Amino acid sequence: MSISTTPRALPAGLPAPAVEPLTMPYWDGTRAGKLVIQRCRGCGKHQWGPEWICHRCHGFDLGWEEVAPRGRIWSWQRPHHPVHPALGGFGPYTIVLVELPHADGVRMVGNLLCEPHAPVTIGAEVEAVFEPHDEAHPPYTLVQWRPKG
Amino acid sequence: MSERTLRGKVAIAGVGESTYYKHGQSPDAEFKLALIAILEACRDAGIDPREVDGFASYGGDRSEAVRLAAALGIRELRFSNMHWGGGGGGVAASVANAGAAVLSGMANCVIAFRSLAQGQFARYGRGAQATAVGGDDAFLAPYGLMSPAQRFAMKITRFMTDHGIRHEALRAIAMASYHHAQTNPRAVMQGRPLTEEKYDASRWIIEPFHRLFDCCQENDGAGAVLVVPAERAKDLPHRPTYLLGAAQGGHHRSAAPVHNAPDYASAHFKTVARNMWEMARLGPRDCDVVQAYENFTGGVLLSLVEHGFVDPHHANEQLVLENLLAPSGRMPMNTSGGNLAECYMHGLEMVNEAVRQLRGKACNQVPGANVVAVLGGPMVTPVSSLVLGTEAAL
Numbered sequence: 024m025s026i027s028t029t030p031r032a033l034p035a036g037l038p039a040p041a042v043e044p045l046t047m048p049y050w051d052g053t054r055a056g057k058l059v060i061q062r063c064r065g066c067g068k069h070q071w072g073p074e075w076i077c078h079r080c081h082g083f084d085l086g087w088e089e090v091a092p093r094g095r096i097w098s099w100q101r102p103h104h105p106v107h108p109a110l111g112g113f114g115p116y117t118i119v120l121v122e123l124p125h126a127d128g129v130r131m132v133g134n135l136l137c138e139p140h141a142p143v144t145i146g147a148e149v150e151a152v153f154e155p156h157d158e159a160h161p162p163y164t165l166v167q168w169r170p171k172g
Numbered sequence: 173m174s175e176r177t178l179r180g181k182v183a184i185a186g187v188g189e190s191t192y193y194k195h196g197q198s199p200d201a202e203f204k205l206a207l208i209a210i211l212e213a214c215r216d217a218g219i220d221p222r223e224v225d226g227f228a229s230y231g232g233d234r235s236e237a238v239r240l241a242a243a244l245g246i247r248e249l250r251f252s253n254m255h256w257g258g259g260g261g262g263v264a265a266s267v268a269n270a271g272a273a274v275l276s277g278m279a280n281c282v283i284a285f286r287s288l289a290q291g292q293f294a295r296y297g298r299g300a301q302a303t304a305v306g307g308d309d310a311f312l313a314p315y316g317l318m319s320p321a322q323r324f325a326m327k328i329t330r331f332m333t334d335h336g337i338r339h340e341a342l343r344a345i346a347m348a349s350y351h352h353a354q355t356n357p358r359a360v361m362q363g364r365p366l367t368e369e370k371y372d373a374s375r376w377i378i379e380p381f382h383r384l385f386d387c388c389q390e391n392d393g394a395g396a397v398l399v400v401p402a403e404r405a406k407d408l409p410h411r412p413t414y415l416l417g418a419a420q421g422g423h424h425r426s427a428a429p430v431h432n433a434p435d436y437a438s439a440h441f442k443t444v445a446r447n448m449w450e451m452a453r454l455g456p457r458d459c460d461v462v463q464a465y466e467n468f469t470g471g472v473l474l475s476l477v478e479h480g481f482v483d484p485h486h487a488n489e490q491l492v493l494e495n496l497l498a499p500s501g502r503m504p505m506n507t508s509g510g511n512l513a514e515c516y517m518h519g520l521e522m523v524n525e526a527v528r529q530l531r532g533k534a535c536n537q538v539p540g541a542n543v544v545a546v547l548g549g550p551m552v553t554p555v556s557s558l559v560l561g562t563e564a565a566l
Contacts, residue, residue, distance in 0.1 A: 033316050038302055040310035072311055072429030097436070098326035098333075101379035105300040106319040115379065118317050119327050121429050130432050134315050145333055165314055 026160035031154055032167050033116060036109030039159050046073045048087040053164040056153045058092040060129060061085045071129035092151030093171065094121040097130055099143045115139050121149055121168055136169040147171075177451050182271035183405035183412040186217025186398035187524040192360050196291030196355050198392035207243060208558035209394035217398045218409045219281060224398070226251030228270040230262025231518050235287045235394075247334030251279035255420070255556070259296070259320065259547030260286075260465050260511075263519035265556035268418035270399040280365035280400065287394035296320055311430045321387055321468055324551045325378045326469030330437040332381055335484040341491035342469035342550075343371050345505070346385045346512055348496035348509055349466060353509025356535045360389060361513035386469040388511040395520030397527065412437035413527045413560050416543070417452025419444045420556035426554040439474035439550030444557060449480075452559040458479040459540040459559070462531050463502050463522035464550075466511045471550035477557040479547055479557065486549045498536035507536045522546050526560050 040050060052059025062069045065082030069090070076083055096119050103115045110116075117135040120129055135143065136152060148171040155164045190200070190208040193379040194446035214221040221244050227237035228251070237252035251273040255262030263286065269280035290296065299318030309318075317323065328368060331337070350366035353359035366385060374384035426433050426440040435442070449455050456479055462473045464481075473491070476482040481503060482490050490503075498504040508514045508525035515521050528534040534541075540566045548556040 033314075036317075037316060038299075038305040038309070038313040040314055041306035043306050043310070046310060059482040067393055071432055072308060074429065078425065078428075098330040100325035100329055101376075102316060103376040103378065104319075104321075104326075106297065106322065107316070110316060115376070116316055118236075118315055118322070118326070120436075130375065130430070130436075132312055132315055132317060132431055145330065166428075 032136060034109050034113050037107060040163055041154070042161060045075060049073065050163055052087070052089065053153055053166055054162070058151055058166060059087050059089050060126065062088045068129040069129050071131065071153055076108045089144055090123060090126040094123040094131070094149055096120070096143065096145055096147045096149060097122040098145060099135065117143060119143070119149065131166065134167050155163070178268065178271050178275055178415050179453065180414050180416065181400055181402055182415050182423040183402045184267070184397045184415070184527050184560065185400045185405045185410065186213040186215070186219065186411065187527045188212025188216055189358065189395040189517070189521065189524060190393045192358055192391055192393040192479040192517065195392055196358055198289055198291060202287050202289035203235050203239070203470070205289060205392065206240065206285060209287065209396040210240065210244070210283050210285060212470065213283060213396040213398045216410070219398060224281050225249060226270065226273050226279035228253040228266045228273070228282060228284045229286060230255035230257065230266045231259055231286060233286060241553070251282055254257055255554070257552055257554050259467060259552040260518035261552030262420070262548065263465065263523065263556065264418055264548040264558040265420035266554050267399065267415070267523055267558055268454065268556065271415050271418065273432060274399055274480050275399055282395050282399045284301055284318045284399060284466055285394065285396035286472055286518045287292045287393040288518060290390045291392050297390055307427050317428050321378055321382055324468060324471060326431065327474070327551060328366040328381050328468070331474060332470065334437065335487065337484065341473060341487050342381060342386055342492045343368065344493045344496060345466065345472045346371060346471040347493050348489040349506045349512040351493070351497060351512040352507050352536045353513030353521045354471045356508050356514055359514040360391060361509060381470050382468060385408065385512070388415060388467050389516040390413035391516045393515050393517050395517045395524055397523055400434040411437065411529045411531055411562065414566060415562070416454060416561045416565060417448045417557040418449070418556070418558040419447035419451065420554050422553035422555060431533050439471055439478055440553045440555050441475055441478035441547070443550060443552065444555055445479040448557050448559060454543060454559060459543045459545045461498070461526070461538050461544045463510065463526050463544065464505055465522060466506065467549055468550070475547040481547065499540050504538045507534055507538065519546070519548055530562050531558060
C-alpha cells in the first residue's frame, strides 16, 4: 500500500485526532497505510468506532485487524457553510459515510475526493486513500475515500 | 401493584419565559434569564416561588439547581435533575422527570426549565476550536464534520433518498413555523415572513437538504414550566394541563459511535414514541396539535414519521403548508413558530405553547384543542417526547 501524494481534502487548521489509548491501534495502522479496526477475539465480529467492550458478547478481549480498504457509500453530505475558521472561503466539500460490507457492515466517516459539485450516489463503491499529516505533532494520517476506478 | 404511569397524575400549573432574543442581543445574563422565566411560571401558577422544591433541566444547562435555589430563597430543595445529552433531546424528559418526582412524593412543586444565552456563551453552530479532539470527534472533526447540522445531515440524506421525499416537504415545515410566528408577539421572527421564493433562494448550509431556513435559530432566552400533583392543579388559577404520557431514551445502539447506529436514518424515537403512546393510551390521530422540535426540518420529518403522524410513502402529499396551519389544517404544527421562528429555546417554548393551546389562549388557537403532543429534539439521543391534555382527555 503506497502513501498517497494527492492534495489534501480540506485546508490546514482543522482539529487533529487526539492520541488516546483506546484508539491508538487505528492511528498506528493508518500511519502504515493500513485500515485496522476492532475485531472481537471472542465472537469474531468487527466493531466500529472503538470501544472497550464488544457490544455483542461483552468480551473485553478486542483485537485489531487489518481490513480491505474499500467500501460503499451509505450516505453523504456536502457542507457549504464554514463552521470552522480553517474552512472560511473554502468549500463546498463532501463527507461520506462508508459501509464496509466485508467487515460486518461497520461504517466510517471521511471526505470523498471529488469535484465540489460532483454527483454522489448512495451504494457507489469507494476505496480508501491515506492522507498523511507529517508536519503535525504528533504526525497522523487520515483516511479519505475516492470513487473506485 | 397499581399501574405504573404518569397519566393524569401530574399537571403543568404555570408557564413562563423571558423575552426571546437573537443570539448576542440579550441585555441580561443567562442566569438572570432563567430567574425571569421561573418567576413568571410561578406567577402564572399563582404559587410563591419559595415553595418550589425542585428543578429539572437538560442539555447541560448552566443554571444549576443549587444556585437557583439559593438565589430564589427556596426553603427546601428536594429534587434536582439533569437529563444527559446535548441540545433539546431532553425537553420532554425534563418535564417528565419533574412529574415523576412529584408523583413519587420526592418533591411537590418542580420547575422544568431551559436557559440559554448563546451570545454570552458558545454558539451551537460553530465547530470545535481545539487543536486536537478526542472520542468520537477524533473520527469526525478532521473531516470537517463538527456542527449539529453536520452530525445529523447524513441520516436525513439517507432517509429522504430511500423514500423519494422531496425538499418541498421540508419547505412546508419551515413555512408553517414562520407563518405562525407572524401573529406571536414573543416570536423573534415576527414581521419576517417566509415565502417559497425566499426559501428556495436561501443559501445552502449543507446539500442536499439543508438550506438556511431548514435550520433553527441561535437565541438568548429562557423558558420554564411548573409541575405539581394533579389534585393541587385543580385549585390553581388556570385550567389544568395534564401530563398524559411521556417517554425518553433511544432504540438499540442509537448512539453507537462514529455513526454506526444499526438503524441510522432515524430520529431515534421508534421505541420512545411507542412507550409514550402506550402510557397516554392515545395515538397520533387523537392529537389536535403537534409541536415538533425543529433543530433541522429533516429531523421534524423523521419525528413525525416515527410518532405515526406521517407515512413516509405519502410524505410529499401530507407535508404541504395548508395541512400544517392553525386553525384548520389537518395537522396544525408548531403553532407559535417553534424553534425556527419563535425562539430556539431548546423546545421549552413548545411545551409552553402546548399548554397555551390547551388553555385556549394560544396566538394561533386550534379551536377545542384537548390533546397536544410535544416531540422533543430529534436525533439527539436520549430523545424524549410527551403528550399533554385537558381534563376532557383524561
